[in-house]
Amino acid sequence: MTIFHSRIALPALLAGASLLAAGAAQAAGNDAWPSKTVRLVVPYVPGGTSDTLGRVLATHLTESMKQTFIVENRGGAGGITGSAAVAKMAPDGYTLVISGVGSHAIAPSLPIKVPYDPMRNFTHIAVLGGPPNVLAVHPSVPAKDLKGFLAYARSQDGKLNYGSPGNGTQGHLFAENFMQITGIHMAHVPYKGANPAVSDLMAGHIQTLSTTLSTAAGQIRGGKARALAVSSEKRIADFPDVPTFAELGHPELVATTWFSLSGPAGLDPAIVQRLNTEVRRILKLPDVRKRLLAEGIEPNDLDPQQSTAYIASEIKRWAPVVKATGASVN
Structure with a gap:
């Protein structure tokens, strides 16, 4: 009887030892990462x-x-x-x-x-x-705030253009959603990334830009671009003078x-x-x-x-x- 139990116990002990060894190896592997x-x-x-x-x-x-x-x-x-x-x-x-x-x-x-x-x-x-999205314009655009920009855009009858980091990016979708909500029309100029779009805004090749606030922060601080509104729920502490879309009557334009x-x-x-x-x-x-x-x-x-x-x-x-x-x- 004892011999019978010993024959059962030995494989079980070996299996348990294997599992413990595997667990130890896995733990060691985790500890070793990154090697x-x-x-x-x-x-x-x-x-x-x-x-x-x-x-x-x-x-x-x-x-x-x-x-x-x-x-x-x-x-x-x-x-x-x-x-x-x-x-x-x-x-x-x-x-x-x-x-x-x-x-x-x-x-x-x-x-x-x-x-x-x-x-x-x-x-x-x-x-x-x-960051939130920001709608920014070149300093040559006469509008000083979002209300003025909407009136100016309507007067241009689709002649204004806006740049984004590319087709299908949030900057693009946000601007398209903005136009749907406000009823204005602008031509989309997609770029391969945010930096080229910011550069073209500063050069005056595009009048408007929809991108992340972080990407355009330096140009906004330096007066090379004018921020009209941001898509955060509340104003950004480092940009206290830039209103949110929500406080300007567009709570549906809150996005990050x-x-x-x-x-x-x-x-x-x-x-x-x-x-x-x-x-x-x-x-x-x-x-x-x-x-x-x-x-x-x-x-x-x-x-x-x-x-x-x-x-x-x-x-x-x-x-x-x-x-x-x-x-x-x-």
Whole structure:
């Protein structure tokens, strides 16, 4: 009888030991991450809000994780190109992406084939936050406020143009939604990123610009562009003289061009939690918060589950706007 029990117990003990060894190996693997350079893909050209957030994170994660985090700008198709590349990577924690409203909330509703599902093909780690949209004009435009601009735009009968970071970006959709609500007409001039659009506004090649406040902040402060309104719920502390669309009678034009940190689907929960904790700590650092708020970027503080739920809700929010505007992508 004793021999019979011994024969059963030995395989069970061996199996238990194997499970413990596997668990220990997995824990060791998690502890060892990152053991080499981590690529942080910014799916836009340098200089925009996503680039700013990516470089802030890369700098501080390199310091705290004791391993190099590098930013790789891979722009194209409103953030779709770079995001698609990351979706195909191994979920080992060594390739991450600055996802966001354009690539992961707006793109699924565009009349194009997006080569990924924003929820099924990604692990969402943390919502970083982002700036509101701003409607800005060249100093030569005679309107001094939004009411004056609307009257001026109507008098031009569609001859005004506006620039955005590209077809299908939130800057584009926001401006189209603005025109639908106010009944004005402007011609859209899409750019491959926010920086070229800002440059052309300063040069006077376009009269109006719809982009993130952070992208145009320097030009607004320097008097090279005039901000008419921002899409935040309340005025931005660093831009107290710029009213919100809501206070000017357009509460439906409250929106944020948010960005987030994501990785390929199947990313180890331990890595996700570690990154989320670290990213939230970084966003609370006084110097980081000061830098971001100066550009109109309000940092978020959501855990992985809250971040995933938020992104899902934004997909539902922007779908009818995309459909109503008939937006496409470059």
